[in-house]
Amino acid sequence: MIGEFKEFIMRGNVMDMAVAVIVGGAFQKIITSLTNDIIMPLITLITGGIDFNNWFISLDGSNYATLAEAQAAGAATFNYGTFITVVLDFLILAFVIFMMVKGMNSLAAKAHKKPEEAPAAPTTKKCPYCLSEIDIKATRCPHCTSEQPAEEEAEEKAEEKAE
Template identity: 65%
Template sequence: MEKKGFISEFKEFIMRGNVIDLAVGVIIGGAFQKIVTSLVNDIIMPVVTRITGGVNFENWFIALDGNKYRTLKEASDAAAPTLNYGVFITEVIQFVIMAFVIFLLVKFMNRVASLRKVDTKEEPAVTKICPYCKSEIDIEATRCPHCTSILETEASSEV
């Protein structure tokens, strides 16, 4: 058995379909994250700020140096350590929105997949039930192998 070199093993690993699919997924996910971030920061948060009377979540913070700052930028410029719970709230909102959008996307993809399923035709029956002993028997049987009853066939019942 020939040993593969490190480089050839790496090439084989990288060329597997699932690795490429994963890379594409990560790249698309990064782009999708930017879209959701923009949706939250540029569309939803301004509406929430307007509804809450001008409250800006990004300026909800606690300065850990004991001083008071009006904005997070002021505290940052003063190099003050801060606990930024408003930024955290924004991130939670982004997460919930992203989860909802992904839920809708998966729901849509499942619906499309179910519409594409081909209806399978029922195969003709190969067995029937004996009317006397209720055993399952071959569809073409004229006598039940279990109870030995003579079975009426469709051709003889039509006469």
Template identity: 65%
Template sequence: MKKFLEEFKAFILRGNVLDLAVAVIIGGAFQKIIASLVDDVIMPIISLITGGIDFNNWFLAFDGKHYETLNAAKAAGVATLNYGTFLTAVINFLIMAFVIFLLVKTMNTLINHTRIKKAAEAAIPQSKICPFCKSEIAIDATRCPHCTSLLEENEKS
């Protein structure tokens, strides 16, 4: 039992497990933001465009009676098929997937830009070879520190 607990402790204290826990917590908070965006911003706009339709009140009552709202059907204790709520969840998912796509695309662009910038900086020569003693010297040197030869200003290598 003690060995099992030690293995569990080692597993929990690994960096990737802690990173995963943080990601799950932030993901849950992010999901709440997206749910609010859909419920409080996007769905009212869609409702306005569709003439005031409330997707949350799209449901089928299994007792065969008509109820004005989902809350009225639930208050009556009737089993319901809530396809409007499902539609809202699908819209939540699509919006969250789109936002994550934009974040990943932005991060990839930034990472690629940084790589290109570093590669360009690495391509700029930082030194040159003295044409007289063949020692490596600073690119902007006008005199070789090794052989003290005077270098021409327009010399490239």
């Protein structure tokens, strides 16, 4: 069982996932700082001084000026302003991840794009007399038994028949 556990732990997928979780945690801190320290103060400025963190309902019925006062008094609070901030934080994180995945998919598509191949040489041709499809190397048509002209003559005869 210990050997199986070592094998499981040393798989590339597990190590990749561990790195992703660590980097994701650090990335979340960056996004939280962006939201709390840059975006929310701008929103507060734009809305005329509204501080979402002080949007709360005191559940003990008292009136407190700030969330800090209510917490200092030991009052239970319903912090819907903080919830709005966290939802905004999530939306920003989701948008940034979406843009990163979109960019990575675009790069992957460019990397895996195959060069266009030249069309394959034809293996058949049309008999200029009966217009049946025959092997390109045939010197006689198997349908009408006519002798096949050289390539240039065959094209001219096929054009005449088509008209």
